[in-house]
Amino acid sequence: MAKTQLPTQPGAVKTGGARRKPTTRLGKAQETSFSAVDWVDERTSLSGGMRWLMFRKIPKGTNWFYTLGSATLFAFMSQAVTGVFLAMYYDPSAINAYESTRFLTNEVFLGEFVRGMHRWGSSVMVILIFLHMARVFFFGAYKYPRELNWCIGVILLVLTMAMSFTGYLLPFDQRSYWATIVGVNINGTAPLMGPFLSDFLRGGAEFGATTLSRFYAIHMLLIPGLLGALIGAHLYMVARLGTTAPPWMKAEVSPELREERV
Numbered sequence: 001m002a003k004t005q006l007p008t009q010p011g012a013v014k015t016g017g018a019r020r021k022p023t024t025r026l027g028k029a030q031e032t033s034f035s036a037v038d039w040v041d042e043r044t045s046l047s048g049g050m051r052w053l054m055f056r057k058i059p060k061g062t063n064w065f066y067t068l069g070s071a072t073l074f075a076f077m078s079q080a081v082t083g084v085f086l087a088m089y090y091d092p093s094a095i096n097a098y099e100s101t102r103f104l105t106n107e108v109f110l111g112e113f114v115r116g117m118h119r120w121g122s123s124v125m126v127i128l129i130f131l132h133m134a135r136v137f138f139f140g141a142y143k144y145p146r147e148l149n150w151c152i153g154v155i156l157l158v159l160t161m162a163m164s165f166t167g168y169l170l171p172f173d174q175r176s177y178w179a180t181i182v183g184v185n186i187n188g189t190a191p192l193m194g195p196f197l198s199d200f201l202r203g204g205a206e207f208g209a210t211t212l213s214r215f216y217a218i219h220m221l222l223i224p225g226l227l228g229a230l231i232g233a234h235l236y237m238v239a240r241l242g243t244t245a246p247p248w249m250k251a252e253v254s255p256e257l258r259e260e261r262v
């Protein structure tokens with residue numbers, strides 16, 4: 001019996017059976033990208049890992065609150081991208097920092113827009129991380145076996161706050177200068193570690209040029225590196241352990257099953 005022919009888009013690449021040569025530009029582009037992906041996958045087997053990470057079973061009752069983690073991740077990535085563009089113009093020296101920020105804002109094409117995205121994006125990321133944490137807390141998703149992921153999350157929260165603190169000084173205007181002095185002094189009042197921490201942040205006993213370059217290095221190298229690595233660990237744990245069902249779904253477990261679990 002003759003096989004039914006499925007309608008295909010003109011020029012589309014046939015994925016099963018004998019391959020027909022694509023005729024249109026789109027078809028040719030598709031085939032090139034398929035073969036490039038195949039070429040990489042044949043050598044790395046990365047597709048298996050991607051499938052494991054992306055195609056997971058999710059519990060019944062999952063809702064919009066579960067998107068807050070991904071929204072935080074998106075905010076982080078947006079900060080990373082806009083930060084790279086800002087770093088192309090910013091000069092972390094005490095003499096030029098303010099002027100380079102002013103130039104970036106007023107003279108550079110789309111400078112004000114990118115700076116605004118980075119500035120407002122930092123607040124958005126802080127708000128989202130707290131909302132995500134609240135979702136995890138109120139849904140009881142911090143309990144066994146996800147305690148370690150909660151702890152990683154707490155470190156992510158501290159690092160995100162440190163990111164905001166170190167970034168605030170960089171424009172080096174009056175407000176950022178004095179606010180950071182206050183912040184460093186507050187750090188100094190912490191028990192035991194406080195004085196060491198404020199000395200470390202200042203880069204000595206005095207607040208000055210070293211402080212600015214130190215804050216810049218911490219803001220654009222140290223913390224983003226740690227955040228990237230820890231977000232990787234966080235997502236690995238999410239993929240490995242799966243997401244927790246909402247608490248009201250657990251309540252719907254039948255009495256027999258509940259007895260079995262006990």
Ligand code: HEM
Pocket residue numbers: 065066067068069070072073076129132133136141142146149150151152153154156157160231234238242243244245
């Ligand atoms: C940079 C910051 C963060 C990013 C990018 C991030 C990302 C994510 C993503 C994408 C998920 C899976 C989807 C979801 O449940 O929303 C998740 C789950 C989770 N996150 Fe975060 N997260 C961050 C911060 C935090 C913080 C601050 C905590 C708590 C202190 C936390 C604790 C958890 C836990 C326990 C889960 C598992 C939830 C479950 O099993 O239902 N995360 N995170």
